[in-house]
Amino acid sequence: MGLMDQVELPQPVKYVFNWGRKYSLWCFNFGLACCAIEFIAASTSRHDFIRHGVIPFAHGPRQADLLVVSGTLTDKMAPAVKRLYEEMPEPKYVISFGSCANCGGPYWDSYSVTKGVDQIIPVDVYVPGCPPRPEALLDGIIALQHRIQNESLKDRIAGRRQDPITLGADAPLALEEGA
Amino acid sequence: MSDVLARRDRALSPEETEELLRDRLGDGLQRTVLEYGVFTVWVEQDAWVQAATLCRDEPLLAYDMFDNLFGIDAREEGFDVVAVLYSTSTGNRIALRTRCAGGRDEPTCPSITDIYRGADWMERETWDMFGVDFPGHPQIGPRILTVENFEGWPLRKDFHLASRAAKPWPGVKEPAELDEDGNVIERVPHIGDAPGPYDLDKAMAEQAQAMNPRPELDGPEDDDDADDEPAEVEAGPDDDPTVSGAEKAEARRKAQAEARAKKAAERAGGDGDEGAAQLDQDVYDQLIAEGKSERIARSKAKAAYIKAQRAKEGDA
Amino acid sequence: MSDLETTERVLPSNAPGEDVAFEILGDGDFPTAEMSLSIGPAHPATHGVFRIVLDLDGERVRGARPVIGYMHRGFEKLAEYRDYRQIAALTNRHDWLSGFCNELGVAIAVESMLELEVPDRAQWIRMLMAEWNRILNHLMFIGSYALELGAITPMFYAFREREDIQHLMESATGGRLHFTYNQPGGVKIDLPKGFLKRSAEISKVTRERFDDYVDLVLGNEIFQGRTVGVGPLPQDVALSLGITGPTLHATGIAEDSRVTEPYLKYGDIDVEVPLGENGDAFDRFYVLLHRIRASLDIIDQIHDHMPAGPVNSKLPKMVKAPEGAIYVRTENPLGQLGYWLESDGGRTPWRFKMRTPSFSNVQAIPYLMQGALLPDAISILGSVFFVVGDIDR
Numbered sequence: 001m002g003l004m005d006q007v008e009l010p011q012p013v014k015y016v017f018n019w020g021r022k023y024s025l026w027c028f029n030f031g032l033a034c035c036a037i038e039f040i041a042a043s044t045s046r047h048d049f050i051r052h053g054v055i056p057f058a059h060g061p062r063q064a065d066l067l068v069v070s071g072t073l074t075d076k077m078a079p080a081v082k083r084l085y086e087e088m089p090e091p092k093y094v095i096s097f098g099s100c101a102n103c104g105g106p107y108w109d110s111y112s113v114t115k116g117v118d119q120i121i122p123v124d125v126y127v128p129g130c131p132p133r134p135e136a137l138l139d140g141i142i143a144l145q146h147r148i149q150n151e152s153l154k155d156r157i158a159g160r161r162q163d164p165i166t167l168g169a170d171a172p173l174a175l176e177e178g179a
Numbered sequence: 180m181s182d183v184l185a186r187r188d189r190a191l192s193p194e195e196t197e198e199l200l201r202d203r204l205g206d207g208l209q210r211t212v213l214e215y216g217v218f219t220v221w222v223e224q225d226a227w228v229q230a231a232t233l234c235r236d237e238p239l240l241a242y243d244m245f246d247n248l249f250g251i252d253a254r255e256e257g258f259d260v261v262a263v264l265y266s267t268s269t270g271n272r273i274a275l276r277t278r279c280a281g282g283r284d285e286p287t288c289p290s291i292t293d294i295y296r297g298a299d300w301m302e303r304e305t306w307d308m309f310g311v312d313f314p315g316h317p318q319i320g321p322r323i324l325t326v327e328n329f330e331g332w333p334l335r336k337d338f339h340l341a342s343r344a345a346k347p348w349p350g351v352k353e354p355a356e357l358d359e360d361g362n363v364i365e366r367v368p369h370i371g372d373a374p375g376p377y378d379l380d381k382a383m384a385e386q387a388q389a390m391n392p393r394p395e396l397d398g399p400e401d402d403d404d405a406d407d408e409p410a411e412v413e414a415g416p417d418d419d420p421t422v423s424g425a426e427k428a429e430a431r432r433k434a435q436a437e438a439r440a441k442k443a444a445e446r447a448g449g450d451g452d453e454g455a456a457q458l459d460q461d462v463y464d465q466l467i468a469e470g471k472s473e474r475i476a477r478s479k480a481k482a483a484y485i486k487a488q489r490a491k492e493g494d495a
Numbered sequence: 496m497s498d499l500e501t502t503e504r505v506l507p508s509n510a511p512g513e514d515v516a517f518e519i520l521g522d523g524d525f526p527t528a529e530m531s532l533s534i535g536p537a538h539p540a541t542h543g544v545f546r547i548v549l550d551l552d553g554e555r556v557r558g559a560r561p562v563i564g565y566m567h568r569g570f571e572k573l574a575e576y577r578d579y580r581q582i583a584a585l586t587n588r589h590d591w592l593s594g595f596c597n598e599l600g601v602a603i604a605v606e607s608m609l610e611l612e613v614p615d616r617a618q619w620i621r622m623l624m625a626e627w628n629r630i631l632n633h634l635m636f637i638g639s640y641a642l643e644l645g646a647i648t649p650m651f652y653a654f655r656e657r658e659d660i661q662h663l664m665e666s667a668t669g670g671r672l673h674f675t676y677n678q679p680g681g682v683k684i685d686l687p688k689g690f691l692k693r694s695a696e697i698s699k700v701t702r703e704r705f706d707d708y709v710d711l712v713l714g715n716e717i718f719q720g721r722t723v724g725v726g727p728l729p730q731d732v733a734l735s736l737g738i739t740g741p742t743l744h745a746t747g748i749a750e751d752s753r754v755t756e757p758y759l760k761y762g763d764i765d766v767e768v769p770l771g772e773n774g775d776a777f778d779r780f781y782v783l784l785h786r787i788r789a790s791l792d793i794i795d796q797i798h799d800h801m802p803a804g805p806v807n808s809k810l811p812k813m814v815k816a817p818e819g820a821i822y823v824r825t826e827n828p829l830g831q832l833g834y835w836l837e838s839d840g841g842r843t844p845w846r847f848k849m850r851t852p853s854f855s856n857v858q859a860i861p862y863l864m865q866g867a868l869l870p871d872a873i874s875i876l877g878s879v880f881f882v883v884g885d886i887d888r
Contacts, residue, residue: 032543032566033566033883034672034673037672040650041657041661044654045651045655074566074568075326076326076567077536077566080536080537106585106588111341112329112567112569113569130673215607215819217820219820243734246831247737247848247850249835249848249850267734267748270755272822295735295737296735296858297735324567324887338572340572
C-alpha cells in the first residue's frame with residue numbers, strides 16, 4: 001500500500017481514488033443458506049448488481065474486497081468464515097445479508113447456530129430480511145459505496161472502522177454521509 | 180408407470196402382514212398399531228434385525244426401499260428407534276419400532292446397516308441426536324451433524340435450549356408455555372430482547388410496530404381489548420367484511436391510538452433510563468460483577484424480572 | 496512429478512485439524528501419490544457449505560467421505576418448541592428452493608390428525624403452487640449444474656424464468672422463497688384476481704423456452720461428454736440407500752408419491768414421471784429437465800380443473816394435534832419428503848422427524864465416486880441434486 005497507510009491523501013486525490021474503489025468491488029459471496037439464492041438473483045439478469053460496479057467473480061477471498069455473508073452461520077462453520085475473512089486483503093468490507101447472519105434470525109434459540117456473524121468478524125452493513133429481497137442487497141451495496149466514497153483509506157487500513165450501517169434504521173443517514 | 184400400479188393387487192393388508200410377521204417372529208412381535216394410515220409394528224429388541232431382514236427378503240412383503248430411521252424420546256423408559264420401510268412393488272409402508280435396551284443411561288439398538296445401506300447415516304444421526312449406540316455399525320462417530328466437540332444429546336427431552344433460558348421469547352406469543360389456567364402467555368416484546376445488534380432490533384421493532392399496530396403490544400392495561408382480538412391467525416381473513424366488523428376495527432384502532440399515546444406519555448414522563456424499571460437490578464449487578472457484557476447482563480436481568488413479575492401475578 | 500522421489504511425508508500448511516499427507520507410491524516412470532483432498536466447506540463446486548474428502552490415487556478417486564453438518568440448525572429440536580402453525584416457518588427453510596412443497600407436508604399432517612376438511616379449491620391451489628415451486632427448484636439446478644460444468648449462460652436463462660415465476664408466486668403468497676402460504680385447513684388467502692390468466696401465460700412462455708434448455712444444455716457436446724456414463728447408479732443400491740426423486744427416476748424406477756400414493760388431488764389428473772435408463776449423471780439431469788415439462792403439463796390441467804369456493808376452513812383458536820403418530824410423505828422436487836409427527840396431545844409436537852430427500856440422496860456419493868476420475872467428481876457431485884440445508888436440517 002506504500003504511502004496510503006502513512007498519510008492522509010489530499011482531497012481531490014482521495015475523491016478520485018475512492019470513486020475508483022467504490023465502483024470495482026470484487027465480491028466474494030459466502031453463500032450459506034437461503035439468502036444465497038437471493039444473492040444469486042441479485043447478480044443475474046434482472047437485478048444485476050454488476051451495473052453498480054460489484055463484480056461477483058472473485059475466485060476466492062484473497063482476490064476480494066467485499067465479503068457478503070448470506071445465510072445462517074453455524075458453530076461448525078464459524079471457524080471457516082473467520083479464516084476466509086482473515087485471508088482477505090485490507091481494505092475489506094463485510095455485508096451481513098439476512099436475519100440469520102445479522103442475529104441468528106428464526107434460529108435464535110438453536111443449540112448449533114451462531115447468533116450473528118458480527119460475533120466473529122466486524123460487519124459494515126446489515127441488511128435485514130428473511131431472506132431480504134435482491135433490491136435490499138442493492139440498497140446495502142449503495143450504502144456501502146457512499147461510505148467508501150467518504151472514507152479515509154489511512155484509517156481503514158489502520159483498522160479504525162466506522163459504526164456499522166443498519167439498513168432501514170439509518171439508510172437515510174448513510175445517504176447524508178455520502179452527500 | 181402402469182405396471183408399477185398393477186402389482187398393487189399383490190399387496191398384503193395390514194392384518195395379513197401382522198399374521199405373517201407373528202408367524203415368523205413369534206414373541207418377538209409385541210403389538211401392531213394402525214393409526215392415520217401408518218402401520219407400526221412394535222418388535223422386541225432381540226428381534227429387531229430379524230424383523231428387518233424378514234421385511235426385505237420375504238417375497239410377500241418385499242420392502243425394498245429404506246425410507247427412514249430415527250429415535251424418539253420415550254420419557255423415563257428410554258428411547259425408541261423407528262425404521263420406516265417402503266415397498267416399491269406393493270406400495271405398502273411399514274414402521275418397525277423398538278424400545279432401546281439400557282434405559283436412558285446407555286441406550287443401544289442393533290445396527291441394520293448390513294441389511295439396508297441407507298441406515299448408515301440415519302443411525303449416525305440417531306446417535307448424534309439421542310446418544311443411542313448401534314453395535315454393529317461400521318463407524319458411528321465422529322458426530323455427523325453437530326460440532327465434533329459438542330456436549331450432550333440435543334434431541335433428548337432433558338436437553339434444554341440455553342438461549343431460551345437466557346432470553347425470553349422475542350415474539351408476542353410463547354407457544355411452548357402456558358399460564359396456570361392453560362391460556363397463552365402474551366408478553367410485551369421489548370427492544371433488545373431478541374439476540375443480535377441492538378440497533379437492528381430497535382429499527383425492526385419500531386418498523387414492525389408502525390406497520391402493524393396491534394393492541395396486545397400496548398401493555399397489560401388493555402387486556403379486554405386483547406381478548407377480542409383472535410389470538411392466532413384467523414382462518415378466513417376476508418370472510419365477512421360486514422358493518423359490525425368495520426365498526427369493531429374502528430373502535431379497536433381508537434383504543435390503540437389512546438393506549439399508544441398513554442404509553443408515549445408515560446415514557447416521556449419517566450426518567451431517561453427507559454429500561455431500568457424492567458430490570459432485576461440485583462441480577463444485573465451480579466452479572467456485571469462477574470464480568471459479563473452489558474447486553475447479556477441486561478437481557479438476563481430482564482428475563483429474571485419478567486419471571487419474578489409472573490410469579491407475583493400468579494400469587495395475586 | 497519427477498521430483499517426487501523421496502518417500503518422506505510432506506505436510507503442507509492446512510486448515511486446522513486437517514491431516515493431509517502425501518505418501519509416494521511406486522517408483523516407476525509415473526509414480527502416483529496417494530493423497531486426500533478436502534473440498535469445501537466453502538467451495539464453489541459444492542454449491543453450499545458441503546465438504547467432501549476425496550482419497551486420491553493419482554487422478555483416480557479411491558474413496559469419498561462427505562462431511563456434513565455445516566448447516567445443521569437443529570430444526571427437529573426447534574420444532575418441539577413451536578406450535579403447529581409456527582412450524583410452517585421452519586419447514587419452509589430446510590430446503591430453501593422448495594419452500595412451498597415443504598410446508599405442504601406439515602399442513603397435510605396436521606389436517607389428517609385433526610380430521611380437518613380441506614376445501615377443494617385450497618387443494619387445487621396447493622397443487623398449482625407446489626408445481627410452480629417444483630419448476631423453480633429445477634430451474635435453479637439447471638443453472639447451477641451447468642455452472643459447475645463450466646457454462647455460465649444457462650444460469651442467466653434459468654433466472655429469467657425464475658424471476659417470472661417468483662413474481663407470480665409472490666403475487667399470491669407475498670414471498671419469494673419462503674411462502675408460508677399453507678395453514679392447517681387450507682391456504683392463507685385466495686388467489687389474487689387474474690392469477691390463473693397470468694399463470695397460464697407464464698406456463699406457455701416457459702414451455703416455449705423449454706426447448707432452449709434442451710438445445711443449450713442437453714444437446715451440448717461438452718455437456719454430454721462430461722456426463723454420459725459418469726457415475727451410474729444401479730437400481731438395487733438406489734433403493735437400499737433410500738434414494739428418491741430425479742436421482743431414483745434416472746435409474747428407471749417410477750416411484751413418485753404423486754402417482755403411487757396420491758395426496759391432494761393428484762389422483763384426478765395425469766402425472767407423467769420422466770424416467771432415465773442408466774442412472775448416470777446425464778440421465779439424472781435429463782430427468783430433472785423433463786420434470787419441468789411434466790410439471791407444466793400438470794399446471795395446465797390444474798388450470799382447467801380449478802373450482803370456485805372457499806380456500807380455508809375455520810380453525811380452533813389453538814391447534815392441538817391429538818395423541819398419536821403420523822407419517823406423511825410428499826413428493827418434493829428433490830425426492831420424497833417424509834414428516835413423522837408424533838404428538839402427545841400438547842400444543843407443540845413431541846417429535847417432529849424430517850426425512851429429507853437430500854440426506855438420503857447424498858449417501859450415494861461415496862458409492863458413485865468410487866473409482867471415478869477426479870474431473871468427474873464434480874460432475875457426480877452436482878448431478879446428485881441436493882440442497883445443503885436439506886441434508887443438515
